Amino acid sequence: MSGPSDEFEWIARGLAPLAEGAPEAFGLLDDAAAIPSRPGFDLIVSKDAMVEGVHFLKEDSPDLVARKLLRVNLSDLAAKGADPYGYFLAVAWPDKFGWPEREAFAHGLAEDQARFGLKLFGGDTVATPGPLTCSLTILGWTPAGRMVRRAGARAGDVIFVSGTIGDGYLGLLCAKGLWVTNSYIEADWLADRYRLPQPRSGLAGALRDHANAAADVSDGLIADAAKVASASGVGLEIDLDRLPLSEAAAAWLARAASPVEARIELATGGDDYEIVCAVAPENAPALLAAAERAGIALSPIGTATAGSGVRVFTDGLEVEVAQAGYVHR
Amino acid sequence: MSGPSDEFEWIARGLAPLAEGAPEAFGLLDDAAAIPSRPGFDLIVSKDAMVEGVHFLKEDSPDLVARKLLRVNLSDLAAKGADPYGYFLAVAWPDKFGWPEREAFAHGLAEDQARFGLKLFGGDTVATPGPLTCSLTILGWTPAGRMVRRAGARAGDVIFVSGTIGDGYLGLLCAKGLWVTNSYIEADWLADRYRLPQPRSGLAGALRDHANAAADVSDGLIADAAKVASASGVGLEIDLDRLPLSEAAAAWLARAASPVEARIELATGGDDYEIVCAVAPENAPALLAAAERAGIALSPIGTATAGSGVRVFTDGLEVEVAQAGYVHR
Numbered sequence: 259m260s261g262p263s264d265e266f267e268w269i270a271r272g273l274a275p276l277a278e279g280a281p282e283a284f285g286l287l288d289d290a291a292a293i294p295s296r297p298g299f300d301l302i303v304s305k306d307a308m309v310e311g312v313h314f315l316k317e318d319s320p321d322l323v324a325r326k327l328l329r330v331n332l333s334d335l336a337a338k339g340a341d342p343y344g345y346f347l348a349v350a351w352p353d354k355f356g357w358p359e360r361e362a363f364a365h366g367l368a369e370d371q372a373r374f375g376l377k378l379f380g381g382d383t384v385a386t387p388g389p390l391t392c393s394l395t396i397l398g399w400t401p402a403g404r405m406v407r408r409a410g411a412r413a414g415d416v417i418f419v420s421g422t423i424g425d426g427y428l429g430l431l432c433a434k435g436l437w438v439t440n441s442y443i444e445a446d447w448l449a450d451r452y453r454l455p456q457p458r459s460g461l462a463g464a465l466r467d468h469a470n471a472a473a474d475v476s477d478g479l480i481a482d483a484a485k486v487a488s489a490s491g492v493g494l495e496i497d498l499d500r501l502p503l504s505e506a507a508a509a510w511l512a513r514a515a516s517p518v519e520a521r522i523e524l525a526t527g528g529d530d531y532e533i534v535c536a537v538a539p540e541n542a543p544a545l546l547a548a549a550e551r552a553g554i555a556l557s558p559i560g561t562a563t564a565g566s567g568v569r570v571f572t573d574g575l576e577v578e579v580a581q582a583g584y585v586h587r
Numbered sequence: 588m589s590g591p592s593d594e595f596e597w598i599a600r601g602l603a604p605l606a607e608g609a610p611e612a613f614g615l616l617d618d619a620a621a622i623p624s625r626p627g628f629d630l631i632v633s634k635d636a637m638v639e640g641v642h643f644l645k646e647d648s649p650d651l652v653a654r655k656l657l658r659v660n661l662s663d664l665a666a667k668g669a670d671p672y673g674y675f676l677a678v679a680w681p682d683k684f685g686w687p688e689r690e691a692f693a694h695g696l697a698e699d700q701a702r703f704g705l706k707l708f709g710g711d712t713v714a715t716p717g718p719l720t721c722s723l724t725i726l727g728w729t730p731a732g733r734m735v736r737r738a739g740a741r742a743g744d745v746i747f748v749s750g751t752i753g754d755g756y757l758g759l760l761c762a763k764g765l766w767v768t769n770s771y772i773e774a775d776w777l778a779d780r781y782r783l784p785q786p787r788s789g790l791a792g793a794l795r796d797h798a799n800a801a802a803d804v805s806d807g808l809i810a811d812a813a814k815v816a817s818a819s820g821v822g823l824e825i826d827l828d829r830l831p832l833s834e835a836a837a838a839w840l841a842r843a844a845s846p847v848e849a850r851i852e853l854a855t856g857g858d859d860y861e862i863v864c865a866v867a868p869e870n871a872p873a874l875l876a877a878a879e880r881a882g883i884a885l886s887p888i889g890t891a892t893a894g895s896g897v898r899v900f901t902d903g904l905e906v907e908v909a910q911a912g913y914v915h916r
Contacts, residue, residue: 266814284736287818289663289802290633290727292734295624304619305724307677307711334618348636348677348722382636388717393677395634395724405621407613473618485595489616 265383272364273347276371276378282344283379291346291379293397302340302398302405306331310352310389314453315433320359321366322453323390328370330476331396332457333531337474339406339466340398342376342459348393350386374459400466410471411490411536415562418545420458420532420554422504423479425451427527437510444506451504455531464548465535472535478526480579483534484568490536493565498525498572502557518572522579525570536562594712601693602676605700605707611673612708620675620708622726631669631727631734635660639681639718643782644762649688650695651782652719657699659805660725661786662860666803668735668795669727671705671788677722679715703788729795739800740819740865744891747874749787749861749883751833752808754780756856766839773835780833784860790885793877794864801864807855809908812863813897819865822894827854827901831886847901851908854899865891 269286277283282291293301308330310316314323328345335342347367351360371377379397400406411417429452431437432445439445458474465472471490475482480496487494498521503511507524514520537545542558549556570579598615606612611620622630637659639645643652657674664671676696680689700706708726729735740746758781760766761774768774787803794801800819804811809825816823827850832840836853843849866874871887878885899908 284738287814288667288734288737290631290667290669290734292729293630293632294731295626295628295630297624297626299624301622301624301630302619303622303675303709303724305675305677305710307679307713307722309679309713309715309717309720311716312714338617338619340619346632346634346724348634350636350638350720380632381634382722384636384638385641386638386717386720387640388638388720389715391638391679391715391717391720393636393711393722395632395675400621402623405617405619408617409613485616 268360268383272360273378276364276367280344280377280379283377286380296399298402299399300402300405302335302338302400303395304331304334305393305395306334307393309391318453320363324363324366325370325454327392327394328367329455329457330531331394332374332459333455333474333476335396335398336458336462337406337472337533338400339404339462340400341462342374343397343399344377344379345397346379346395347381350384350391352386352388352390355390404466406465406469406472408471408473408486408489411486411492411562412470412538413492413562413564414539415470415536416539416542416558417483417494417496417534417536417560417562418556419475419479419502419534419559420461420556421456422502422507423530423532424507424524424527425504426455426529426531427524428507428510430529444509448506452529457531458533458554460552460554461533461549464545464552468541468545468548469535469537472533475530475532475534476528478528479530479534480525480568480570486534486536487566487568493563494560494568495563496560496568496570498522498570500557500559501525502555518577521572522577526579597689597712601689602707605693605696609673609706609708612706615709625728627731628728629731629734631664631667631729632724633660633663634722634724635663636722638720647782649692653692653695654699654783656721656723657696658784658786659860660723661703661788662784662803662805664725664727665787665791666735666801666862667729668733668791669729670791671703672726672728673706673708674726675708675724676710679713679720681715681717681719684719733795735794735798735801737800737802737815737818740815740821740891741799741867742821742891742893743868744799744865745868745871745887746823746825746863746865746889746891747885748804748808748831748863748888749790749885750785751831751836752859752861753836753853753856754833755784755858755860756853757836757839759858777835781858786860787862787883789881789883790862790878793874793881797870797874797877798864798866801862804859804861804863805857807857808859808863809854809897809899815863815865816895816897822892823889823897824892825889825897825899827851827899829886829888830854831884847906850901851906855908
């Protein structure tokens with residue numbers, strides 16, 4: 259058979275294996291899932307959507323698209339200090355997606371749901387005359403009242419960011435052929451960072467225990483920091499000289515005509531799926547120790563202050579950031 | 588301003604009012620919502636997606652599209668015996684949707700979330716070069732372990748269906764100009780049934796108390812009955828002569844060249860958003876009384892038997908149904 263005969267067969271063959279072992283899902287044979295109450299815990303829910311040509315490239319393989327979809331949602335859970343539990347999936351398939359593409363999509367989900375410890379609970383699969391469009395609703399758990407919020411940063415907090423910043427943005431440039439590095443290895447590595455973000459799930463517990471506020475960095479470091487500032491009612495001062503950079507990003511920066519503009523580009527480019535968080539100075543050592551145990555780097559990049567908005571510094575001077583983050587439009 | 592300046596402004600202006608009074612949603616200022624545990628209850632979750640040109644017409648107004656999206660999901664909750672609680676929304680907007688269209692969409696949601704008693708908890712809003720595409724994840728509550736499942740029908744059960752069948756299908760024909768009635772009033776009424784389904788939320792409690800199995804009728808009565816049969820491990824016998832029909836559908840049937848084929852068309856057309864359920868004969872009077880109190884008609888259309896699959900009868904003879912329900916492809 260060259261194409262799926264219908265939606266039901268796709269659910270039974272492609273998706274039901276992803277729900278195995280999850281009594282919540284009733285084998286995907288029902289209209290809904292049932293989540294039993296877990297006293298003492300809050301269910302943390304987030305929902306992110308992706309569109310072909312906007313959030314991933316037309317030529318990206320379906321297994322990577324599926325994994326990115328799961329991972330951008332896992333990134334939200336991690337920032338909230340929540341442990342992964344399950345997810346609901348809606349996919350609108352263009353005609354060109356036959357069985358092989360759909361099976362690759364399911365394989366991508368299978369791989370990452372095993373890696374991150376969650377299962378498929380339900381969803382919907384429909385046809386579209388347009389681009390591949392998918393949304394995922396992710397569920398996680400925190401102890402009651404312990405979700406790490408955007409609101410919660412206090413003046414005097416240290417601002418940390420996980421991993422490195424700017425690789426996803428440079429990876430998109432590489433994947434689109436808009437920037438050609440001297441090194442194929444570097445270009446592939448960067449493009450991978452765009453196509454397959456690394457959600458910082460290992461940080462969830464540490465954020466819950468030690469952070470006052472956190473958000474994941476998806477729209478760009480400055481834009482997401484601005485949301486933390488606004489929700490918390492504080493100002494943030496960010497020092498671009500302390501931006502944690504990969505070797506590839508550092509090499510790109512070294513060749514840039516204007517290092518200041520280049521740093522701003524990295525801090526506003528988006529697609530990082532790192533975590534920015536605000537931590538009281540006295541809790542910083544415990545957070546750093548927990549992050550080290552999880553094998554995740556955390557770099558101090560600034561402080562929270564009285565006031566509002568994000569002020570950005572480099573070479574000791576304040577710089578103006580025109581567009582605070584990439585807006586998917 | 589002619590168009591939304593960005594996603595954040597749309598969330599703040601258009602969507603945040605829909606989350607007012609819901610502490611779960613943190614004013615839509617966070618990456619996630621937090622659902623507190625409700626001991627003794629299960630959280631019932633369903634997710635349905637809709638695509639312009641597939642599940643609704645290009646010319647349908649945005650407020651009706653939003654209300655249909657909410658209602659097709661409410662229909663799932665009702666069939667599961669669950670009481671509405673909240674929802675997550677993902678919308679991929681084409682460029683042509685500016686502020687007026689988005690505001691109309693939000694107004695549609697506001698109207699129906701008030702009517703059906705639920706609130707917006709979160710979601711995502713993105714851009715698409717393709718058709719308007721939206722998905723909604725709906726949350727409801729049942730007492731623990733009391734979700735009405737597709738699996739649960741037993742041989743001997745009476746099969747009931749709510750409301751009338753076939754109006755959504757005929758409404759789509761009218762809206763597309765594929766069928767011209769003599770009566771504009773009839774045509775408008777039918778097109779309304781397609782554009783604005785009536786979820787049977789008033790039946791949720793009665794189904795929980797009295798039904799062995801239930802599903803909502805979205806893909807067509809026969810197709811959805813077949814899913815109940817398959818999940819329950821029983822056969823279903825459905826008598827098309829007992830199909831509850833509106834005046835408009837009855838008039839259409841009376842003019843049909845082949846009444847048998849026309850009845851099958853109505854029973855497989857889809858877009859009914861009624862409820863098909865299986866009830867032990869001794870519980871039928873209580874279910875009917877509860878439905879009457881809710882002002883919702885329930886009609887007996889068949890019985891569950893030992894065996895498998897759906898057998899369809901009309902004029903006392905068994906008929907073969909080639910395509911068991913409309914498949915959105």
